[in-house]
Amino acid sequence: MTKYKLEYIWLDGYTPVPNLRGKTQIKEFAEFPTLEQLPLWGFDGSSTQQAEGHSSDCVLKPVAHYPDPARTNGVLVLCEVMMPDGVTPHPSNKRATILDDEDAWFGFEQEYFFYKDGRPLGFPEHGYPAPQGEYYTGVGFKNVGSVARQIVEEHLDQCLAAGLNHEGINAEVAKGQWEFQIFGKGSRTAADQMWVARYLLMRLTEKYGIDIEWHCKPLGDTDWNGSGMHCNFSTKYMREVGGKEYFEALMAQFGKNLMEHIAVYGPDNDKRLTGKHETAPWNKFSYGVADRGASIRVPHSFVNNGYKGYLEDRRPNSQGDPYQIASRILKTISEVELPAVKAA
Ligand code: ADP
Ligand code: MN
Numbered sequence: 001m002t003k004y005k006l007e008y009i010w011l012d013g014y015t016p017v018p019n020l021r022g023k024t025q026i027k028e029f030a031e032f033p034t035l036e037q038l039p040l041w042g043f044d045g046s047s048t049q050q051a052e053g054h055s056s057d058c059v060l061k062p063v064a065h066y067p068d069p070a071r072t073n074g075v076l077v078l079c080e081v082m083m084p085d086g087v088t089p090h091p092s093n094k095r096a097t098i099l100d101d102e103d104a105w106f107g108f109e110q111e112y113f114f115y116k117d118g119r120p121l122g123f124p125e126h127g128y129p130a131p132q133g134e135y136y137t138g139v140g141f142k143n144v145g146s147v148a149r150q151i152v153e154e155h156l157d158q159c160l161a162a163g164l165n166h167e168g169i170n171a172e173v174a175k176g177q178w179e180f181q182i183f184g185k186g187s188r189t190a191a192d193q194m195w196v197a198r199y200l201l202m203r204l205t206e207k208y209g210i211d212i213e214w215h216c217k218p219l220g221d222t223d224w225n226g227s228g229m230h231c232n233f234s235t236k237y238m239r240e241v242g243g244k245e246y247f248e249a250l251m252a253q254f255g256k257n258l259m260e261h262i263a264v265y266g267p268d269n270d271k272r273l274t275g276k277h278e279t280a281p282w283n284k285f286s287y288g289v290a291d292r293g294a295s296i297r298v299p300h301s302f303v304n305n306g307y308k309g310y311l312e313d314r315r316p317n318s319q320g321d322p323y324q325i326a327s328r329i330l331k332t333i334s335e336v337e338l339p340a341v342k343a344a
C-alpha cells in the first residue's frame with residue numbers, strides 16, 4: 001500500500017467570483033486511485049460563505065482527478081460542493097446543473113496578469129513601463145523580464161504532467177500579461193481542466209512571491225489591455241454539417257441572447273468590452289470574419305470550409321466561470337433548430 005496525498009479542490013461561495021480552496025488528506029491505496037475510490041469529505045462552510053456557523057458542514061464530492069505534478073504520490077481531486085445530505089448540490093455548485101454535451105468542444109484562452117507589490121510584474125514603482133507594442137508574443141528581458149517565462153514554462157509542464165489538455169502559451173499585449181489555452185470535449189471536461197489549471201498557476205506562483213490578477217481590467221481606463229478568456233466552441237453539427245443558413249440563424253440567436261451571455265461572462269466586463277483594445281462594446285452583438293473587434297470572430301477556415309468548424313466568442317473575461325460560459329453557449333445553440341430537422 002502507498003500513502004497518497006489527496007488535494008481536495010473546490011469553489012467557495014464568494015460572489016461574483018468564487019475562490020479556489022483546497023485541503024489535503026492522506027489515504028492508502030494499492031495503486032493510483034480511481035475516482036470511485038476517493039471518499040466524500042467535508043469542510044467548514046461557514047469559513048467559505050457556504051454555510052451559517054450553527055450548521056456549517058458541507059460535503060465535498062470528487063468529480064474529476066489528476067496526478068499532482070508537484071507532489072510525490074499526489075492526487076488533485078476536483079470536487080463539487082454538496083449539502084450535508086451528500087446528494088443535493090449546494091447553491092454555489094454551478095457545475096452540477098450546467099448543460100453538457102461530449103460532442104461540444106471548447107477551447108478557452110485564459111489571459112491573466114502576474115502581480116507583485118500591487119502592480120503588474122515588470123511595472124516600475126511609479127508610472128508606467130514602455131507603452132504596449134512589443135510585449136505581445138515578445139522575447140527578451142525588456143519585454144518579459146526574468147521570471148515570468150520560468151513560471152509559465154513550469155506551469156505548462158505541470159499541466160501536461162497532470163494530464164490536462166493544455167494547448168499553448170503566449171506573452172500578451174500588456175507588460176506582465178500572459179495567456180494559456182485549455183481544450184476539452186464537453187463543457188464539464190473543459191471547464192474542470194480550466195479550474196485545475198488556474199489552481200496550479202496560483203499554487204505555483206506562491207514560492208515566487210507573485211500573485212495572479214484575474215480581474216478583466218486591472219489597470220482601469222488606461223491604454224493597457226484587459227484580460228479575456230475567449231471561448232472557442234464547436235458542436236458536432238457545426239463541425240460536420242454547418243452551412244451559411246445555420247450559421248446565420250445561430251448568430252441571430254446569440255444576438256437575441258446578448259444580455260444572458262454577458263450575465264455569465266465575468267464581472268466588470270463593461271470596463272473591458274469598450275470597443276477599444278481588440279474588443280467589441282459589451283452591449284452590442286456583432287460578428288465578423290477574422291475580426292478581433294467583433295463579439296464573435298469567425299475564423300477564415302470556417303468560411304473557407306463552407307461555414308463549418310468552430311467559432312470564437314471573444315466576450316468571456318478572465319474571471320469568468322468556464323462552467324457557466326460553456327453552458328450558456330450550449331443553451332443558445334440548443335434554441336436554434338437544425339435546418340435538417342426543419343425540413344423534415
Ligand atoms: P487566438 O489567440 O488566435 O484567438 P488561440 O490559438 O489562442 O487563438 O486559441 C484557439 C483555441 O481554439 C485553442 O485553444 C483550440 O483548442 C481551440 N479550438 C481549435 N479547434 C477547435 C474546435 N473545433 N472546437 C473548439 N475549439 C477549438
Ligand atoms: Mn490566444
Ligand code: MN
Pocket residue numbers: 109111172179
Ligand atoms: Mn489572447
Ligand code: MN
Pocket residue numbers: 109230312
Ligand atoms: Mn482568441
